[in-house]
Amino acid sequence: MNLEDLSDITEEVAEAAKSRRHCVRVCMAASCQSCGSGEVLEGLQAQAKQNADDDVCIKPVGCMGLCSAGPLVSVDSDQPATELLYQDVTADDTEELYRSLDDDPLERLRCRTDVPFFSRQQKIVLRNSGIIDPEQIDDYIAAGGYRSLMRAVTEMTREDVLREVKESGLRGRGGGGYPAGLKWATVAMAPEPHKYVICNADEGDPGAFMDRAVLESDPHRVLEGMALAGYAVGAEHAYIYIRAEYPLAVERLKTAIKQATKKGLLGRRICETAHSFEVEVRLGAGAFVCGEETALMASIEGQRGQPRPRPPYPAEEGLWKCPTLINNVETLANIPAIVGKGGAWFKSIGTERSTGTKVFALAGRIANSGLIEVPMGIPLGEIVNEIGGGIPDGRRFKAVQTGGPSGGCLPEQYLDMPVEYDTLRSAGSIMGSGGMIVMDETSSMVDVARYFMEFCMDESCGKCVPCRAGTVQLYGLLDKIADGEATPSDLELLEELCDVVQATSLCGLGQTAPNPVLSTLRYFRHEYEEKLRPESERMPRMQIVTLDD
Amino acid sequence: MTHPPVASNPGPKVRVVTLKIDDHDVGARETDSILEIAHANGIRIPALCYLDGLSTWGACRLCMVEIEGVSKPVSACSTTASEGMKITTNSERLKRYRRMILELLFAERNHVCSVCVSNGHCELQDLAAECGMDHVRVPYRNATYNIDSSHDLFRVDHNRCVVCTRCVRVCDEIEGAHTWDVMGRGVNCQVITDLNQPWGDSQSCTSCGKCVQVCPTGALVKKGTAAGEMEKHDDFVPYLAQMRKRQ
Numbered sequence: 074m075n076l077e078d079l080s081d082i083t084e085e086v087a088e089a090a091k092s093r094r095h096c097v098r099v100c101m102a103a104s105c106q107s108c109g110s111g112e113v114l115e116g117l118q119a120q121a122k123q124n125a126d127d128d129v130c131i132k133p134v135g136c137m138g139l140c141s142a143g144p145l146v147s148v149d150s151d152q153p154a155t156e157l158l159y160q161d162v163t164a165d166d167t168e169e170l171y172r173s174l175d176d177d178p179l180e181r182l183r184c185r186t187d188v189p190f191f192s193r194q195q196k197i198v199l200r201n202s203g204i205i206d207p208e209q210i211d212d213y214i215a216a217g218g219y220r221s222l223m224r225a226v227t228e229m230t231r232e233d234v235l236r237e238v239k240e241s242g243l244r245g246r247g248g249g250g251y252p253a254g255l256k257w258a259t260v261a262m263a264p265e266p267h268k269y270v271i272c273n274a275d276e277g278d279p280g281a282f283m284d285r286a287v288l289e290s291d292p293h294r295v296l297e298g299m300a301l302a303g304y305a306v307g308a309e310h311a312y313i314y315i316r317a318e319y320p321l322a323v324e325r326l327k328t329a330i331k332q333a334t335k336k337g338l339l340g341r342r343i344c345e346t347a348h349s350f351e352v353e354v355r356l357g358a359g360a361f362v363c364g365e366e367t368a369l370m371a372s373i374e375g376q377r378g379q380p381r382p383r384p385p386y387p388a389e390e391g392l393w394k395c396p397t398l399i400n401n402v403e404t405l406a407n408i409p410a411i412v413g414k415g416g417a418w419f420k421s422i423g424t425e426r427s428t429g430t431k432v433f434a435l436a437g438r439i440a441n442s443g444l445i446e447v448p449m450g451i452p453l454g455e456i457v458n459e460i461g462g463g464i465p466d467g468r469r470f471k472a473v474q475t476g477g478p479s480g481g482c483l484p485e486q487y488l489d490m491p492v493e494y495d496t497l498r499s500a501g502s503i504m505g506s507g508g509m510i511v512m513d514e515t516s517s518m519v520d521v522a523r524y525f526m527e528f529c530m531d532e533s534c535g536k537c538v539p540c541r542a543g544t545v546q547l548y549g550l551l552d553k554i555a556d557g558e559a560t561p562s563d564l565e566l567l568e569e570l571c572d573v574v575q576a577t578s579l580c581g582l583g584q585t586a587p588n589p590v591l592s593t594l595r596y597f598r599h600e601y602e603e604k605l606r607p608e609s610e611r612m613p614r615m616q617i618v619t620l621d622d
Numbered sequence: 623m624t625h626p627p628v629a630s631n632p633g634p635k636v637r638v639v640t641l642k643i644d645d646h647d648v649g650a651r652e653t654d655s656i657l658e659i660a661h662a663n664g665i666r667i668p669a670l671c672y673l674d675g676l677s678t679w680g681a682c683r684l685c686m687v688e689i690e691g692v693s694k695p696v697s698a699c700s701t702t703a704s705e706g707m708k709i710t711t712n713s714e715r716l717k718r719y720r721r722m723i724l725e726l727l728f729a730e731r732n733h734v735c736s737v738c739v740s741n742g743h744c745e746l747q748d749l750a751a752e753c754g755m756d757h758v759r760v761p762y763r764n765a766t767y768n769i770d771s772s773h774d775l776f777r778v779d780h781n782r783c784v785v786c787t788r789c790v791r792v793c794d795e796i797e798g799a800h801t802w803d804v805m806g807r808g809v810n811c812q813v814i815t816d817l818n819q820p821w822g823d824s825q826s827c828t829s830c831g832k833c834v835q836v837c838p839t840g841a842l843v844k845k846g847t848a849a850g851e852m853e854k855h856d857d858f859v860p861y862l863a864q865m866r867k868r869q
């Protein structure tokens with residue numbers, strides 16, 4: 074493969090598209106598949122066959138974003154916000170839908186696309202999502218794919234690639250927001266000859282499905298990002314650690330790796346150069362803690378998935394004690410565009426300290442739930458009220474939860490706040506990996522805190538004492554408060570425990586487990602206090618341990 | 623050409639650093655942990671999962687210390703020294719954290735010292751006394767745990783286990799048998815022998831008793847001991863670890 078071959082493929086695909094009368098795209102990502110898009114696809118394909126129309130192409134594609142209206146079908150457009158989009162399509166609709174192709178659109182199923190949900194988005198990571206067939210490498214190449222990799226390994230030095238990534242200001246999308254360029258440079262500088270790249274696709278936050286959508290909709294983008302990372306840091310081996318609960322993403326990734334290897338874009342001596350890059354898929358068994366980088370590496374090594382103290386950081390001593398670059402799916406999916414269009418271009422999007430775009434999974438009490446990609450710095454309220462379409466059923470907004478079990482709940486006064494790593498942190502939440510759960514006036518904040526604490530308690534690996542024995546106590550206290558059984562001294566104890574667990578736990582899971590409690594206490598303390606009973610109504614509960622000598 | 627005399631295998635060059643622990647100026651190798659340096663200089667830092675001679679585990683979090691300029695406390699057993707570090711081992715905040723961690727441990731399983739064979743010779747008990755933990759504010763969980771008496775010589779009482787994994791590490795790293803491991807997660811973690819078979823049926827256990835000697839509490843004990851009779855000695859570990867390294 075060389076640049077010319079890529080251009081040939083692009084031309085072929087374009088030719089084929091030109092000779093087509095219609096192209097109908099059916100979302101075949103997990104959410105739409107689960108409400109029957111598979112039958113829609115088959116129905117439409119059967120129609121095309123029945124009518125012997127070989128100039129009508131029925132294409133399975135990835136997530137179009139508005140998952141709550143799925144199955145989605147788009148007609149004759151290679152833009153994400155297509156003119157003609159159908160929603161809630163069922164197998165029974167396919168005949169009518171097919172007939173309408175050469176006729177007036179089928180108004181009954183039409184989904185409006187002139188709404189902020191589509192117009193306010195800006196797509197880098199999801200650019201091909203819902204447009205290309207994720208199982209066809211040629212589709213990705215025709216959309217400009219693998220050119221950045223080809224150019225990098227043939228025309229750019231490692232330092233050139235590193236410079237673009239540093240310049241871009243890209244920060245890790247897995248939760249921590251660590252500058253990608255800095256991490257890459259550390260691994261690149263390590264003198265050891267053997268290094269690894271790992272793509273973290275464990276995505277364990279409840280309510281988050283950004284990484285799944287990217288992998289299901291555009292797996293080659295992630296592979297290209299990984300290969301660029303490998304070239305820049307000098308690693309020839311890579312792993313994608315993905316949870317086994319994502320069977321469709323796993324299958325598409327494996328297909329993509331096979332296709333790219335066959336074309337010489339991955340594997341030994343890629344793009345006819347001396348550089349090799351081999352990618353292996355490793356399945357996680359669905360433990361949240363295995364998304365933590367040191368636990369993840371232990372799991373790849375075949376050990377119990379438990380974190381270890383850092384430093385040493387993976388960049389210094391990672392997988393099998395070799396310097397290892399570990400990045401999130403979305404972080405890596407940004408790389409091809411950064412190397413292709415330049416770090417300065419990327420930096421021009423978003424804000425100074427949070428560059429580029431961010432993918433969010435909108436869920437909860439909101440009209441449009443689904444997947445969105447917006448420039449960093451967009452006001453929180455714009456996401457909730459405009460893109461998300463506000464709160465349904467005439468209810469009032471109460472809070473938005475970001476960052477999953479490690480994040481916090483932000484009340485109404487933060488709707489004007491620009492969404493950036495640092496603003497979110499100072500408001501007591503975090504960017505996290507991109508889950509956004511909207512709550513209305515009917516949600517109890519104590520219940521929300523209890524829900525996330527139960528999650529952390531169940532997912533604690535059990536290695537360190539504050540998290541193992543502390544989250545279970547925190548959960549017990551929250552349960553007691555929620556049930557109206559607690560006294561003011563329980564609330565005091567809750568706050569003291571939060572401090573201890575946050576400050577002394579070994580890994581991020583325990584260190585951030587108190588965040589949902591602390592943020593709801595900060596903004597909705599009255600809800601806790603309303604549930605307390607006066608001390609005098611309760612029996613003393615202290616247990617005394619005697620230390621015999 | 624003449625060569626300067628060389629001592630046999632000097633090993634990789636290690637830099638020496640100076641740092642300050644609670645107003646004591648100390649010198650140390652940069653590969654040493656803060657905990658090792660403190661202990662070598664007679665400064666006591668509470669520790670439970672750490673044991674000289676075994677690999678560092680960093681899980682009990684009792685050894686947390688503060689480093690000037692670092693916002694969060696760090697575990698002394700897993701943090702190496704660097705030049706000019708200023709370390710506080712005993713601030714009010716740290717004392718509060720340690721007391722709470724110990725309270726969590728006491729409330730997690732069932733510690734009834736007066737009937738425990740380790741009473742009076744128990745590291746958990748000693749730490750509670752040292753850190754001034756005289757009562758437990760969090761509710762006792764009162765969960766039921768097994769006791770396995772199937773081994774001819776020893777017994778494991780999970781009611782007293784603090785999951786420090788010293789037994790796991792000594793068995794794997796010093797004895798080389800790897801009889802012990804951990805199963806489950808969160809509060810359901812438990813040390814197991816072989817593939818969670820009764821200890822007495824274990825094919826890998828050599829009955830050396832090292833795990834019993836390094837266990838800080840009354841979880842692993844010799845059979846036939848009555849309350850307060852189980853004394854342990856773990857000073858063989860650093861020696862054996864040295865010998866193993868030389869092989």
Ligand SMILES: Cc1cc2nc3c(=O)[nH]c(=O)nc-3n(C[C@H](O)[C@H](O)[C@H](O)COP(=O)(O)O)c2cc1C
Nearest residue numbers: 245246247273275276277364365366400401404581
């Ligand atoms: C408990 C826990 C779970 C995590 N889960 C994930 C995850 O599912 N996906 C992910 O990319 N990062 C996860 N992380 C963050 C990783 O440890 C790591 O910081 C990240 O993969 C680095 O990539 P980035 O710099 O590209 O964000 C988790 C961290 C913790 C503490």
Ligand code: SF4
Nearest residue numbers: 534536537540580583
């Ligand atoms: S903080 Fe929780 S998940 Fe992390 S090491 Fe400790 S017990 Fe395990």
Ligand code: SF4
Nearest residue numbers: 733735738744839840
């Ligand atoms: S193991 Fe120690 S703390 Fe626990 S009951 Fe026995 S003596 Fe008491």
Ligand code: SF4
Nearest residue numbers: 783784786787789837
């Ligand atoms: S049995 Fe003893 S040594 Fe083993 S983990 Fe439990 S307390 Fe630690």
Ligand code: FES
Nearest residue numbers: 100105136137140
């Ligand atoms: S899965 Fe079909 S639109 Fe998201």
Ligand code: FES
Nearest residue numbers: 680681682683699
């Ligand atoms: S001694 Fe350091 S964490 Fe246990």
